[in-house]
Every structure is written in C-alpha cells, then in structure tokens.
Amino acid sequence: MNYTQLAHECLTRADELAACTESPGILKRTFLSEPMRRAHALVRDYMQGAGMQVRVDALGNIVGRLEGKGPKAFLTGSHLDTVPDAGKYDGMLGVLIGIAAASAIGAQNLAYHFDVIGFSDEEGVRYKMPYLGSLAVAGLFKAEYLARVDERGVTMADAIKNFGLNGEDFKSAAYNFADVAGFAEVHIEQGPVLEAEGLALGAVTGLVGQSRVKLFYRGLASHAGTTPMRGRRDAFTALSELNVFVEKYALSIPNLVATVGMAQVRPGGANVIPGEVYFSLDIRHGDQPVLDRATEVILGEATAIASRRNIEMVIETQEAQAVVKCEPLLVNKMASAMEFHSHRPYRLASGAGHDTAILSKVTPTAMLFIRSPGGISHNPIETVTVEDVAAAIEVFVTFLRSL
Numbered sequence: 001m002n003y004t005q006l007a008h009e010c011l012t013r014a015d016e017l018a019a020c021t022e023s024p025g026i027l028k029r030t031f032l033s034e035p036m037r038r039a040h041a042l043v044r045d046y047m048q049g050a051g052m053q054v055r056v057d058a059l060g061n062i063v064g065r066l067e068g069k070g071p072k073a074f075l076t077g078s079h080l081d082t083v084p085d086a087g088k089y090d091g092m093l094g095v096l097i098g099i100a101a102a103s104a105i106g107a108q109n110l111a112y113h114f115d116v117i118g119f120s121d122e123e124g125v126r127y128k129m130p131y132l133g134s135l136a137v138a139g140l141f142k143a144e145y146l147a148r149v150d151e152r153g154v155t156m157a158d159a160i161k162n163f164g165l166n167g168e169d170f171k172s173a174a175y176n177f178a179d180v181a182g183f184a185e186v187h188i189e190q191g192p193v194l195e196a197e198g199l200a201l202g203a204v205t206g207l208v209g210q211s212r213v214k215l216f217y218r219g220l221a222s223h224a225g226t227t228p229m230r231g232r233r234d235a236f237t238a239l240s241e242l243n244v245f246v247e248k249y250a251l252s253i254p255n256l257v258a259t260v261g262m263a264q265v266r267p268g269g270a271n272v273i274p275g276e277v278y279f280s281l282d283i284r285h286g287d288q289p290v291l292d293r294a295t296e297v298i299l300g301e302a303t304a305i306a307s308r309r310n311i312e313m314v315i316e317t318q319e320a321q322a323v324v325k326c327e328p329l330l331v332n333k334m335a336s337a338m339e340f341h342s343h344r345p346y347r348l349a350s351g352a353g354h355d356t357a358i359l360s361k362v363t364p365t366a367m368l369f370i371r372s373p374g375g376i377s378h379n380p381i382e383t384v385t386v387e388d389v390a391a392a393i394e395v396f397v398t399f400l401r402s403l
C-alpha cells in the first residue's frame with residue numbers, strides 16, 4: 001500500500017473541503033450551513049470511492065460504512081464544522097484519514113463493519129453549544145436543544161429542516177452501542193508536545209478535565225492621588241497576587257495548566273484605585289484527583305488573599321468538565337501499532353475537547369494525535385506534513401486490523 005500517495009490525496013481533499021466556506025477568504029463552516037451541503041457532497045464522493053455505503057442521519061452527521069464480517073461495528077470519525085477563520089485540518093483530517101484507511105483495508109477484510117463519521121458540529125459556533133453531532137450519535141442529544149436559536153433567530157429545528165432533515169427524529173441518529181466495538185478518532189494535536197518530542201504521532205490516554213470559575217474581587221474604588229497606599233482595598237492588586245500564585249502553583253505540579261484569561265478592571269480609570277475586578281480561572285489536568293485538588297488549592301488561596309486584603313470575593317459561576325479516560329486496551333493497541341511501524345509509542349493527554357469525549361460515555365475509545373507544526377491550531381496557518389499523515393494512515397490501518 002502506498003501510504004504517501006494516500007496522504008497526498010488526504011491533503012488535496014482537505015484543500016477541497018476548505019473551499020466550502022460561509023465567508024470568502026477565510027474558512028468558516030458551521031452546523032448545517034449552506035457550505036456544509038457542498039462538503040457533504042465531496043465527503044460522500046470520497047466515501048463511495050472507498051467502497052462505503054453512505055447515509056446522513058437526522059442531525060446531519062454523514063456516515064460511511066465499509067461492510068465487514070459484522071455484526072458489530074467499529075467507529076471512527078471527527079468533525080466537519082469549523083471555528084471562524086479556521087485551519088484546514090482540525091476535524092476534517094480525521095474524517096479523511098478514516099476514509100483513506102477504509103480504502104487501504106478494502107471490503108470484507110475486517111472482523112467488523114467499519115464506520116467513518118463526519119460529525120456535523122463539534123465546535124459549537126452556531127448554537128453556542130458544542131458536540132451536537134456526537135451527542136446525537138451517542139444517544140445523548142436532548143429534544144430541548146432543538147429550540148435553541150442562532151444569531152439570526154433560526155431555531156436548530158429549522159436549520160435542520162432547511163438542510164432537508166428532520167431534527168425531531170434525532171433518536172434515529174443514535175447507535176445501539178451493544179453493536180459497537182468502540183470508537184477511535186484521528187486528530188491533529190493542536191499543541192506543541194509531539195513536535196518538541198520530535199515525534200510524528202502520539203497515543204492519547206484521555207482528555208484533560210477542566211475547572212472553569214468566574215468570580216469577582218470587590219474592594220473600594222477611590223482617588224489614586226489622595227488615598228495613601230496603606231489601607232487601600234485594591235481589587236486588582238489582589239488579583240495580581242493571586243495570578244502570580246496561580247502560575248507558581250501550576251509550575252509546581254507536572255502537567256497542570258492554570259490561567260487567568262479574562263480580567264475586567266472596574267471602574268477602569270487611570271487615576272482610580274480599582275474597586276472591582278471580574279475575572280476567570282481555567283484549570284486543567286488529565287487526572288481527576290489532581291484537578292480537584294488544584295481547584296481547591298487555588299480557590300483557597302484566592303479566599304486567603306481576599307481576606308488578608310479586606311476584599312470581598314464572590315464566585316459567580318463554577319463549572320467542571322470531568323477528566324475523560326480512553327480505554328486502556330485500545331490505547332495499548334494504538335501504541336503497539338505505532339511501535340510496529342518504528343514510532344516511539346509516546347502517550348499523552350489531550351488538552352482540547354474532542355468528539356471522543358462524548359463517545360467515551362457510551363463506548364470504549366482511543367485517539368491518535370498527529371504532530372501540529374508550530375503547535376498552532378484554530379488558525380489558518382494550522383498545518384501538517386505529508387510524511388506525518390502517511391504515518392498516521394499506516395498506523396491507523398494496523399490498529400484497525402489488530403482489533
């Protein structure tokens with residue numbers, strides 16, 4: 001099998017898909033937008049060329065099936081929607097590599113049916129809610145989502161109808177997971193780790209969990225000239241102290257990342273002591289106990305700083321996204337497939353969310369990461385090399401044959 005040729009084909013197809021956009025000059029393709037129709041026509045063509053039967057489900061996921069011996073199916077896939085001003089590979093490359101693997105394997109050569117899914121929405125741009133496609137496939141989509149409206153006031157139900165589908169029928173998009181052996185997603189890393197390790201590929205062990213907190217520090221605004229330094233209740237100074245602590249603490253725990261990404265200083269005058277600051281904390285780690293402990297320590301320090309500085313602290317919202325673990329047996333098979341082709345069986349946790357997070361709730365999962373040169377994604381300069389894509393297809397085919 002000529003994997004380099006298959007890789008070149010994937011990259012050409014990524015260019016073709018990137019031409020299906022809502023905004024000329026940049027790539028933007030959201031849930032069931034008009035250009036998604038053209039993307040579906042292309043993907044249908046690619047799937048049929050690989051010998052697959054193609055269907056589109058009620059939530060607009062396009063599914064190609066390579067018939068194997070059955071009765072169970074093994075699934076792969078990724079998303080066909082994009083963020084605004086996206087790169088060409090986030091999501092799409094996973095679908096294209098799935099199709100390339102199907103054409104490399106050919107019909108009747110697998111112990112199970114092999115389904116490649118192009119999810120209609122993962123980024124959540126249009127309805128401010130991610131994973132619409134994989135939620136439906138996983139049987140976790142809820143009827144109430146259909147009432148959500150986009151920026152133009154179009155309900156999700158109408159968007160689905162305009163695309164020629166019936167959203168009310170969302171239950172039919174779900175698999176019966178008794179008949180599913182698992183799900184494996186190929187995706188660009190979207191970070192710098194593999195490049196720093198000098199590696200083309202990585203076996204993903206799971207997806208990091210996340211704590212998201214939005215909170216206020218409230219002190220007292222007053223005149224920057226007439227108020228002496230002692231006794232000030234400067235909310236922004238309190239946040240500054242906290243942020244230095246956050247960095248120091250995160251550096252002390254392997255693989256912990258913690259960020260104050262948003263801070264609004266009020267009233268925001270150059271000659272006024274900040275009376276209030278509204279800010280966010282984003283804390284992520286691949287192990288739930290470490291994440292829980294980090295959240296506790298950072299919020300504990302936030303409280304201590306507030307009380308030392310006579311500042312009020314109010315938590316507005318606190319959300320948690322649990323750590324997702326891939327199935328160790330499948331992760332081992334992915335690592336073995338890498339080793340078989342002379343790649344170091346490097347394992348890493350994903351720092352970003354993926355459709356795999358949703359499928360993990362209902363079936364065993366694995367992921368294969370491909371090096372992102374420069375570590376850049378969600379940006380038009382996002383890229384991959386043809387060598388890395390060829391390596392990914394080869395390893396993925398070996399993985400699928402090992403199941």
Ligand SMILES: [Zn+2]
Pocket residue numbers: 079090091122187354
């Ligand atoms: Zn993605």
